[in-house]
Amino acid sequence: MRVRSGVAAALVLATATAGLAACGSGGASGAKAPFKIAFVPGVANDAYYGSVACGIRAAAKKTGSSVKVQAPKSFTPADQVPVVQAVIATKPDVIIIAPTDSKALYAPLKRATSQGIKVVLVDTTLQDPSLAEAEVTSDNVEAGTVAAQTLAKLLGGRQGSVLTVNLSAGVTTTDDRAKGFAQGLAAAPKLTYLGQQYSNNSVQTAASIVSGTLAKHPDLAGVFSTAAFNTEGTVSALKSANKSSAVTVVGFDANPPGIKQIQDGQVAAQVVLKPYDEGVAAATQAVNALTGAPVQKKTETGALVATKTNLGTPEVKKYLYSFTCPAG
Known part of the structure; x- marks a missing residue:
C-alpha cells in the first residue's frame, strides 16, 4: 500500500481497509451472555497488554461477561503453553490470546477448540490461523x-x-x-x-x-x-x-x-x-462468535508515531500503553 503524506494518515488507512474485509460465518452455538472470557497475553507486566486487557474488559462489560487474565512470565512458548493448558482446564467460553510463537501455540489452541472453546487471536497470530474465529492485529x-x-x-x-x-x-x-x-x-x-x-x-x-x-x-x-x-x-x-x-x-x-x-x-x-482498540475488537468478535452473530475474520487497527514534539497531544496521549483503564 502506498503511504500517503502524514505518518498517522498512512496507518489509519489500514484501519479503513480492514472494515471492507468480508465477514466470516459466526459461531453456531447461539449461546447467550454472560460469557467467561480468558485473555492470555504474550507476557506479564507489559503495559501494552494491559491496554489490550482494558479494551477486552470494556467490550465484555456490555454483555456482563467476565474477563480473567493469565499471563506467562516471559515472552516464550515454553512459558505460554502451560498457561494455555491451565486456562483450558477452567473451561472458559473463549480464549483471546497473543501467541508467542506462530507454530508452537497451534497444538494447545487446537486442543482448546476440540473441547468447544473458541479462540480469538490478538496482536500476534499463527502460521495457520484457521482454528481461530477471528484475528485482530495492527498492520x-x-x-x-x-x-x-x-x-x-x-x-x-x-x-x-x-x-x-x-x-x-x-x-x-x-x-x-x-x-x-x-x-x-x-x-x-x-x-x-x-x-x-x-x-x-x-x-x-x-x-x-x-x-x-x-x-x-x-x-x-x-x-x-x-x-x-x-x-x-x-x-x-x-x-x-x-x-x-x-x-x-x-x-x-x-x-x-x-x-x-x-x-x-x-x-x-x-x-x-492501538492495543486498546485491538482489545475492544477482539472481545467484540469473540462475543459475536459465541452468539452466532457475523464475525469479521480479520481486523487491522492503526498506529501513529510519537516524538518529543507531539508526545503531549491528545491523539498520542490517548494511545500510550497503560494498566489503568479509561473511565466509562
Whole structure:
C-alpha cells in the first residue's frame, strides 16, 4: 500500500481497509451472555497488554461477561503453553490470546477448540490461523515501513549504516515490522542497510548486538528496534559507547519506559500501536462468535508515531500503553 503524506494518515488507512474485509460465518452455538472470557497475553507486566486487557474488559462489560487474565512470565512458548493448558482446564467460553510463537501455540489452541472453546487471536497470530474465529492485529508491515520513513527523515539525508534489532524468529508482528522496515528503507539510497539481528527477547543480547555493530561499522547512523527489549538494550549500548547523540533510534514501545526514552532524548521516535482498540475488537468478535452473530475474520487497527514534539497531544496521549483503564 502506498503511504500517503502524514505518518498517522498512512496507518489509519489500514484501519479503513480492514472494515471492507468480508465477514466470516459466526459461531453456531447461539449461546447467550454472560460469557467467561480468558485473555492470555504474550507476557506479564507489559503495559501494552494491559491496554489490550482494558479494551477486552470494556467490550465484555456490555454483555456482563467476565474477563480473567493469565499471563506467562516471559515472552516464550515454553512459558505460554502451560498457561494455555491451565486456562483450558477452567473451561472458559473463549480464549483471546497473543501467541508467542506462530507454530508452537497451534497444538494447545487446537486442543482448546476440540473441547468447544473458541479462540480469538490478538496482536500476534499463527502460521495457520484457521482454528481461530477471528484475528485482530495492527498492520505491522505498514508500521515498519513508516518507521523506516521516520528514521530516514530524522537523519535528514545523512549517509551511514542502519541496523534492525529484532525480537526472535517466528513472532509474526515483529517479523512483519522488520519486513516493512526493509521495504521502506529501500527508498533511502544514502543509507546502507545491514539487515536484522535477533535478540531472542534478551536486553543483554540486544546491547551486545549494537556494541558489536558499532565496532564493525563506525558509520552506524540509525537503529530500528522492533520491541521494547531491543530498545532497552540498544539505548544501553549506545550510552556505554558515548554514541547516544550520534546514532538515531526509532523503536516500537509506548510503555512508560519507552515514553521516558523519548523524553530523555535516548530514542527519537516510537511507533505507537492501538492495543486498546485491538482489545475492544477482539472481545467484540469473540462475543459475536459465541452468539452466532457475523464475525469479521480479520481486523487491522492503526498506529501513529510519537516524538518529543507531539508526545503531549491528545491523539498520542490517548494511545500510550497503560494498566489503568479509561473511565466509562
